[in-house]
Amino acid sequence: MFRALGVLLACSLAAQRRDELRNPVDGSPEAIEAxxxxxxxxxxxCHGANAEGGRGPRLHSSxxxxxAGDERLFxxxxxxIKGSDMPATPLPDDQIWRILAFVRSLNASAYETPVAGDAAAxxxxxxxxxxxxxxQIAGKGGVLGPDLTNLGLTRSVASxxxxxxKPNERWTEGHRGVTVIFRDGGKLEGVARNNTNYALQVLDARGALHHVxxxxxxxxxxxxxxxxxxDYQTRLGRQGLNDLIAFLSRQAGRAPAPKEEAR
Ligand code: HEC
Ligand code: HEC
Structure with missing residues (x-):
């Protein structure tokens, strides 16, 4: 008897889940842009120009x-949200779904997110x-900046x-720029690697690694x-930027090319 009830309950829960509202425009690039x-x-x-949070919580990488399911967010x-500062949104449902498609896109890896640009271009x-x-991508390229071979899987389109x-807003560990001034007056510029109390390594623009x-x-x-x-915003323009992001979002850890002598 109890078991039958349990089965019944499980069935109705499953049915409920299937009936749950789903975002009809989820993943559409036009909807995300709108x-x-x-x-x-x-x-x-309240949630920040880049969804970084403020009066309300952060909505990217959240x-x-x-x-949360689509229905809950909708x-x-x-x-x-009763009892909080989060107000009801006085917009038609289809516009609320578009906002949610955008918010979702901030929380998916770039690889999972459809983007508007042309990856080949x-x-x-x-x-x-x-x-x-x-x-570098797939073992080919310079080493001053991070390897981008896996970028599409590890980062969102927004990031x-x-x-x-805005490359100045953050640096990636192991790629921070430094100028070393030596006691003898010499100077060395590059990015710092393995910085300890006694020594550091500096990679210069030509890819040579110096032990300091x-x-x-x-x-x-x-x-x-x-x-x-x-200055990439002005150099690439809107279309170029979208194309580049489309290309980068496809980078999902292809097997590295045979090793070359890079340094
Ligand atoms: C007046 C400020 C304000 C505005 C405007 C606002 N929010 Fe919020 N939002 C909040 C606060 C505060 C919370 C935290 C609520 C709580 O305490 O649970 C929140 C929570 C949320 C949550 C988490 C929801 C949950 O179920 O817990 C989402 C998602 C969200 N907001 C999205 C949005 C979106 C999208 C918009 C624009 C349509 C928006 N908010 C507009 C203040 C705001
Ligand atoms: C002169 C060297 C240089 C050039 C040219 C350059 N980058 Fe970078 N890039 C860096 C460095 C160094 C970083 C590490 C973080 C920082 O300092 O902003 C970086 C970081 C990045 C990141 C973040 C990677 C991560 O894992 O955090 C991306 C994405 C990126 N660059 C893409 C590009 C693209 C696309 C171009 C060409 C339009 C480009 N970079 C040109 C040096 C360069």
Whole structure:
């Protein structure tokens, strides 16, 4: 009797789950773009221009958003959250779904997110704009910047875009720019690797690795600026940027090419 009840309950739960509302425009690039604009108007005041949080919680790279079902998120937007500052959203349902498609896109890896650009054109830009001078993909390229072979799986579209447009806002460990001034007056510029109390390694722009004994160092000047150029917005334009992001979001750890003598 109890078991029968349990089975019945399980069945109705499963049925309920199947009936749960799903976002009809989930993953559509047009919906995500429309949702981004709606987000800026209706949500960014509390959740931040880049969804980084403020009066309301962060909405990108959010474990909560990733785990919450579409219906739950839709209800939170539509009706607000009672007893909190989160207001009801006075927009038609189809626009709320677009906002949610955008919020979801901030929480999926770039590889899982459909993007508007042309990946093949982006691949050409990666060469012609000089990205490969500093970045390896599949074992080929410069070493001043991080290896991008796996970028599509490890980063969201939003964070890739931010890395390209605002390289000074963050640095990746092992790639921070430094100028070493030696006691004898010599100077060395590059990115710092393996910084300890007694020594550090500096990789220069040509890819040569220098071992620096701190006893010989007069001063370490840490760079506030990234070594990555910060004018790509104007150099690439909107279309070029979208193409490049499409290309980068496809980078999902292909087998590395045979090792060459890179240094
Ligand atoms: C007036 C400030 C404000 C505005 C505007 C606002 N939010 Fe919120 N939001 C909050 C606060 C505060 C919370 C935390 C609520 C709580 O305590 O659970 C929240 C929570 C959330 C959550 C988590 C929902 C949950 O079920 O716990 C999501 C998702 C969210 N907001 C998305 C949005 C979106 C999308 C918009 C624009 C349509 C928006 N918010 C507009 C303040 C705001
Ligand atoms: C002169 C060297 C240089 C050039 C050219 C360069 N980058 Fe970078 N890039 C870096 C460095 C160094 C970092 C490490 C983080 C920082 O300092 O911002 C970086 C970081 C990144 C990141 C973040 C990676 C991560 O794992 O955090 C991405 C994405 C990126 N670059 C893409 C590009 C693209 C696309 C181009 C060409 C349009 C480009 N870079 C050109 C040096 C360069």
């Amino acid at each position: 949702g981004r604009k709606l987000y800026v108007n209706s949500c960014s005041g 474990r909560f958003v990733r785990n 209800d939170s937007l539509k009706s607000g 982006g691949g050409q830009l990666f060469e012609s704009a000089g990205c490969r001078n500093c970045h 890739i875009r931010e890395s390209i447009l 004994d701190k006893a010989q160092v007069e001063e370490l000047a840490w760079s506030r600026k990234s070594l990555m150029p910060e």
